[in-house]
Amino acid sequence: MSVDAVVAEVARRIDVDLPELTTEMADWFVEVIPEFRHDDTVRRLMVASTSSNLVAIVDILAHNIPLDRITVPPAAAEYARRFAQRDLSLEALLRAYRLGEHRFVQWALQCIGGLGLATVEALAATAALAERVNRYIDQVIEGLIDIYESERRRWDSRTGAARAAQLRIVLENENLTTRSAQDIVDVPMDGWHQAAIVWAGPDAPDPARGLQVASRLLQESAARTPTTMLADDRTMWAWVSAPTPPVPDIDRLRVGLAELPDLRITLGAPGVGLAGFRATFREAHRARTVVEAAPVDDRRVVLFDDIAVAALLTDHTVELRNWVRRVLGDLAADDPAAARLRETVRTFLQAGGSYTEAATQMHLHKNTVHYRVRKAEEIRGRALSDGRLDVEVALLACELLGRWINPPAGQVGTT
Numbered sequence: 001m002s003v004d005a006v007v008a009e010v011a012r013r014i015d016v017d018l019p020e021l022t023t024e025m026a027d028w029f030v031e032v033i034p035e036f037r038h039d040d041t042v043r044r045l046m047v048a049s050t051s052s053n054l055v056a057i058v059d060i061l062a063h064n065i066p067l068d069r070i071t072v073p074p075a076a077a078e079y080a081r082r083f084a085q086r087d088l089s090l091e092a093l094l095r096a097y098r099l100g101e102h103r104f105v106q107w108a109l110q111c112i113g114g115l116g117l118a119t120v121e122a123l124a125a126t127a128a129l130a131e132r133v134n135r136y137i138d139q140v141i142e143g144l145i146d147i148y149e150s151e152r153r154r155w156d157s158r159t160g161a162a163r164a165a166q167l168r169i170v171l172e173n174e175n176l177t178t179r180s181a182q183d184i185v186d187v188p189m190d191g192w193h194q195a196a197i198v199w200a201g202p203d204a205p206d207p208a209r210g211l212q213v214a215s216r217l218l219q220e221s222a223a224r225t226p227t228t229m230l231a232d233d234r235t236m237w238a239w240v241s242a243p244t245p246p247v248p249d250i251d252r253l254r255v256g257l258a259e260l261p262d263l264r265i266t267l268g269a270p271g272v273g274l275a276g277f278r279a280t281f282r283e284a285h286r287a288r289t290v291v292e293a294a295p296v297d298d299r300r301v302v303l304f305d306d307i308a309v310a311a312l313l314t315d316h317t318v319e320l321r322n323w324v325r326r327v328l329g330d331l332a333a334d335d336p337a338a339a340r341l342r343e344t345v346r347t348f349l350q351a352g353g354s355y356t357e358a359a360t361q362m363h364l365h366k367n368t369v370h371y372r373v374r375k376a377e378e379i380r381g382r383a384l385s386d387g388r389l390d391v392e393v394a395l396l397a398c399e400l401l402g403r404w405i406n407p408p409a410g411q412v413g414t415t
Contacts, residue, residue: 001115001117001121003121003124003125003128004064004128006112006115006117006121006125007061007064007125007128007129007132008061008062008063008064009111009115010061010108010111010112010115010125010129011057011058011059011061011062012062013111014058014104014107014108014111015058015062018051018054018055018058021054021107022047022050022051022054023047025050025054025100025103026046026047026050028099028103029046029050029096029099029100030043032099033092033095033096033099034092035083035088035089035092035093036092036096039235039285039288039289039292040288040289040292040293041199041202041234041235041292042079042082042086042232045075045078045079045082046079048075048079049073049075049076049078049079049080050100051075052073052074052075052076053073053076053097053100053140054100054104055073056070056073056136057104057133057136060132060136061129061132061133067132067135067136067139070135070136070139070140071143072140072143072144072147073140076140076144077143077144077147080093080144080147080148080151081147081148081151082232083148084147084148084149084151084152084155085151085155085230085231085232085233086231086232087164087165087168090145090148090149093144093148094141094144094145097137097140097141097144098137100137101133101134101137104133105129105130105133108126108129108130108133109126112125112126112129163185163229164229164230164231166184166185167185167227167229167237169184170184170185170274170277170278171278171281176274178190178273178274181274181277185227187227187239187241187277188241189273189274189277190273191241191242191243191244191272191273192241192242192243192244192245192246192270192271192272192276193239193240193241193246193270193271193272193276193277193280194222194239194240194245194246194248194267194268194269194270194271194280195237195238195239195267195268195277195280195281195283195284196218196226196237196238196239196240196265196266196267196268196284197235197236197237197238197265197266197281197284197285197287197288198211198214198215198218198235198236198238198263198264198265199234199235199236199263199264199288200234200235200262200263201262201263201264203262204234204262204263205262207233207234207262208233210260210262210263211230211234211235211236211263213256213260213263214236214257214260214263214265215228215236215238217252217253217256217257218238218240218248218253218265220249220252220256221248221249221250221252221253221256222240222242222246222247222248222249224240224241224242224246226238226239226240227239227240227241237281239277239280239281241277245270245272246270248267250301250303253265253300253301254300254301257300257301258300260300261300263300264288264291264299264300264301264302265300265301265302266284266285266287266288266291266301266302266303266304267280267284267287267301267302267303267304268280268281268282268283268284268285268287268304269283269303269304269305283304283308283311284304286304286311286312286314287302287303287304287307287311289311289314290302290307290310290311290314290400290401291307293314293400293401307400309393309396310396310397310400310401313397313401314401320397320401323394324394324397324398327387327390327391327393327394328342328380328391328394328395328398329379329380329381329382330379330380330381331345331376331379331380332394332398338379339398340372341372341375341376341379342376342395342398342399343362343399344358344362344364344369344372344373344376345372345373345376345384345391345395346392346395346396346399347361347362347369348369348373348384349384349388349391349392349395355369355370355373
């Protein structure tokens with residue numbers, strides 16, 4: 001086989017397993033590079049960036065595409081912009097590309113080893129493949145540096161960039177005193193604070209306007225001007241501060257957001273002092289994670305306290321997934337029939353084990369509820385009364401954290 005033929009064959013073999021390999025690489029980035037531990041929206045973009053680069057490399061190798069035609073894939077370019085907007089280091093982004101290059105070459109070496117080539121042929125193919133991958137990475141990195149630095153300059157020139165930097169210092173520097181934090185952001189830290197995270201969906205036609213409207217809605221609902229910062233083009237962080245615990249008008253927020261269907265808000269519980277300023281933000285962030293993971297959730301405004309149990313489960317998703325499947329068995333399956341049974345069981349348990357009350361709540365015949373409960377027990381392999389509290393928590397996790405329990409193919413997870 002010629003060198004080009006060997007390289008093309010290796011590319012085709014890698015392509016067969018590319019979805020699994022993409023997940024493997026993205027998981028690895030999250031594990032070894034702290035800057036890659038994003039919220040759910042940016043994490044999906046990171047996976048898309050990883051996938052687009054791997055697809056491009058495979059195509060170049062499989063079809064011997066000239067390297068002078070290389071361009072930065074759109075998803076990779078957008079991910080670099082988000083990296084810049086969030087003030088994450090360019091060095092971390094470039095490190096991922098070098099680590100990814102090394103991992104790809106390792107995959108290729110495994111493929112070459114399975115082709116039964118003579119040593120000379122194998123060495124020649126390895127050298128050619130590594131050189132082409134390296135040239136791709138070099139060329140894309142050159143483009144990414146320009147994209148990152150241009151976006152950094154644009155972002156820094158925006159009103160509020162200094163404010164964003166100050167707020168990040170207060171959130172991340174645990175050594176700050178209350179007085180130091182107050183001096184940095186000019187927000188009274190001795191009082192009460194309630195944080196909100198507002199974000200625009202991927203289909204929002206004008207996210208900047210939406211975030212501006214959301215800021216006004218927060219001000220109107222709390223009767224106080226919030227402290228705000230843009231985390232990126234589609235995400236705003238906000239705090240309402242007051243001498244007493246803030247009590248925003250949630251109904252007013254919901255009504256206002258009804259006219260902005262691509263916008264959502266999560267709120268942490270009010271907290272006092274510098275610790276409360278940070279804790280309420282962490283809660284708003286956790287609530288967002290739950291909202292984005294939920295299989296079906298059309299709520300525009302979500303409070304952390306409403307989904308606290310599910311939010312607190314998201315730190316250890318692998319362990320959570322394994323535990324839910326142990327508790328529910330095949331009842332945790334990702335299919336409509338199992339989901340329908342889980343909904344019935346949850347309603348039945350919440351109704352105190354009353355078939356009649358559950359039937360009334362679900363607008364079903366009592367016999368239908370009875371049948372579904374018995375079917376659920378059959379699928380689970382044991383009675384619902386066996387570890388009932390565990391069953392209820394596992395059912396709640398399935399309802400609110402569907403993507404975490406049964407992640408789509410190629411979706412990166414965190415541990």
